[in-house]
Amino acid sequence: MLVGAPARAQDAATLRKNMIGQWELSTTERSKTCVVTLKNDTSPQGLKLELEPDCAKALPFTKDITAWNIKGLDIVRLQNPTGEAVIDFTEVESGIFEGIRTGEGVYILQNLAAARSLTKSMDQMIGDWSMVRGSGRMVCGLTLTNTETTQDNFAVFLKPRCDPLVANFNPKQWRLERGELLMMSASGEIWHFEADDNAQWRRVPDSADPLILLRQ
Structure with a gap:
């Protein structure tokens, strides 16, 4: 037990050092943010x-936050004056931390520069897209909008004469989340797309004849 203690202390110390700086605290789709x-x-x-x-206006629970700390090996705690957690974050991928507040949902803490880069990415997604097969055959046209439908989700509209696979899925909402483009049907089914090396969005998990989103 004692043999491992210095390594654990070093891990916590490294995390503390890496956290110094500006971060964006937000809802999952970043419709409400706080620096x-x-x-x-x-x-x-x-x-x-x-x-x-403006933090307390955007995210009311932040009014209780007066300090931060590292707890255990990997928990970034935003705390109140008595040291109790207002929200605890753990790293889910490099530079992105996730925390949950009971009854409210999931919140994200990420490097401010990276978060602002993501804002640009979302703005770039608005507009008309083609959904094609890997062979290049077009199966559907669609429009991604910035019209908020429910919290953190935005409206998507299919154009006429879509392939039955897409028409039956019939996505109603979309959002960007942790580097993925998510499309959601009214029934709650979700399709996941990841950007590939050619600045296209490919449905995952991959298949022999994948669905690919291309900007029109």
Whole structure:
């Protein structure tokens, strides 16, 4: 047990060092965001931080956050003045942390520069697209909009004469989440697309004759 202690301490220390800087705290689709600056300075409550002025308006629970800390090996805690967790985050992929508030849902903490790059990506997704097979055969045309339908989801519209596979799926909503484009039907079915090396979006898991989204 003692033999492993220094390594665990080093892991926590490294995480603390890596967290210093500006982060975006947001809902999963980033319809509500807040910039948090994590500092290395200590205070009686924990490590210091700054929240931008509009944080409490966008995410009301942030009004209770006064400090941050590392708990255990890998938990980034945003805490209240008594040290209790307002929300705990764990890293789900490089530079992206996920936390859950009971009764509210999932929140994301990610590097501010990376988050702002994602905003540009979402803006670039708005408009008309073609869905084609790997062979190049077009199976459907569709339009991605920035019209919010439910929280964090946006309207998608199919054009006439779609292939039955797509027409039967009949996606109604879309969003970007953790680098994937998600399309959702009214019944709750979800298709996942990932960007490939050619700046196209390919449905995953992959298949012998994949569905690919191309900008029109």
